[in-house]
Amino acid sequence: MSIRVEQVTKRFGAFTALDRLTVEAKGGELLALLGPSGSGKTTLLRIIAGLEHADEGVVRYEEEDVTGTHPRQRGVGFVFQHYALFRHMTVFDNIGFGMRIRKESRQVITQRVRELLHLVRLEGLENRFPAQLSGGQRQRVALARALAVQPKVLLLDEPFGALDAKVRQELRQWLRQLHDEVPITTIFVTHDQEEAFEVADRVVVMKSGRIEQVGSPQEVFDHPANPFVMDFLGHVNVFHGRVHDGKMVAGGIEFNAPENSANAPNATAYVRPHDVDLTRIPESTESIRVKILQINPAGAVARVRCYSEEFGITLQIDLSRDRYLALKPVAGEELFASPRHARIFSPKEDYSI
């Protein structure tokens, strides 16, 4: 079932949480709402669930207008950040709660709870109470409880936000796998871009109650629509300069800027840390002389922080392990940094870094 939110506005007093926002989740899709805190993503999710009412606008499930429909009647499965499990009930009773409300027979409930326990890989824990489970297990119980009533839509509000890094990683992959097995339309909220990219079919990047960009993880990462998205999706190095004849000139270096046809006196080039190479001798005239400040080689890439006197900025460079071992830079050394790829934005966007 597809979900459409049309021109939805929500205000809390003087604060506008959502500003004439329109977004669609296609049937069977796994959509991520990604944005910093205060961007309105949770409010949007709660409006879709019916827990919050939009001041203006319409929410549609398929073609049906559900704006005024009570959450009880919407057939929504909702997973909360802090699980919201009923702590006086066992895992079994938590998962079976929705079915008990629907007056299903004991047999049907037992059967379905068993299936769900298998699905969320918690067999044998049905008689535990939530207090006796780990965070990851609790969240899986919460998910099973939401799925028990066979919802048409699954909504997850920062579902892994309260878990530690390793469990979060596991549950992400597991959620993706689960969605492939049980392909119901799923919308989940996160502020973690990695999580959004890893799990979602499409990503909606939000800021201040508006949508900045919608697209597949690849589209959004490779072609960020504006400086906000670029910056939000990871660390960037920023160069200020001007665009002239399809080239961006910043100090002594030039970037090709084929997308920016118009000349602009002020432009900004954004370079990802992994798009910068580091060499002992200047590769070309585009190379920037830098002084190494700090190196952190523990990780998949070696993170190097260095300072450019010419631009007066600190650069972040990610070197592959091979490159790092070949180069073996040391702190205090002077090397040359060469940006290989940059995204260039003219300053018409109301954005400052």
Add this chain to the structure above:
Amino acid sequence: MSSAISSPPSGSLKKRRVLPGLGLSLGYSITVLTLLLFIPLAACFAKAATLTPSQFWAAAWSERAQSAYFVTFFCSLIAAIIDSIIGVILAWVLVRYQFFGKRFIDSLIDLPFALPTAVAGLVYANMYAEHGWFGKWLVPWGIHVAFTKLGIILVLVFVGLPFVVRTVQPLLETLDDDLEDAAELLGATRWQTLSMVIFPAIQPALLTGFALTFARAIGEFGSVIFISGNLQYKTEIAPYLIVSRLEEYAYAEATAVAVVLIVISLILLVIINGLERWNRRYD
């Protein structure tokens, strides 16, 4: 000057806690409990033991005494039930809603603790007497409050009011709003959410509040004697019976009644405590 401060043994294998002195604090607790509770209780039992079994039986289980126990436990039970209902609603209102004067009402709840209960008894007796503010409307309808069990229940409700509110309130405050949303999204009506999710969550605290109210009501004396009229076989409570025995200089007989009161109260409190523990089994 002698050094009274010694450093903790460094090579000790015992698990060290931030606050030292389990032995000291336990010993202190037991000493205090002994002085305040065990010795007076023992004295009470010792005094009652000066009676022969038949004397004891005659004093503790006379028809008048039986009636007094009944009045005491019956009225206390009803009052504790009423307080539980009122208390939960009050706590709910105080936690969930914002309104003008909330803080004032919140502090008013504790007033029955501070007020001499005799004052409450006198005021209630006056208001519900035949020509009192409420009495003049109720008595023509045949509703007699003063000098009846209804009056006793009423003052006991007043005296025990703070207990349930103060035990349930903190629990409601920490109850996650998401629980209600979760229940609703799973299809529960307001009533189902209340009875299946919220009520079970506050039940242990409610039971504690109930037990405290009940215990307080059993021992209540000051307020009851003014409104009940202390009519034998009708509105005489066990504590009053004890006092009247004392006035007759029948000390041993008085303690015999007290012993029965203590034993029944203790059994009831143990049962309630057990229920409460069972209710918290999920923690």
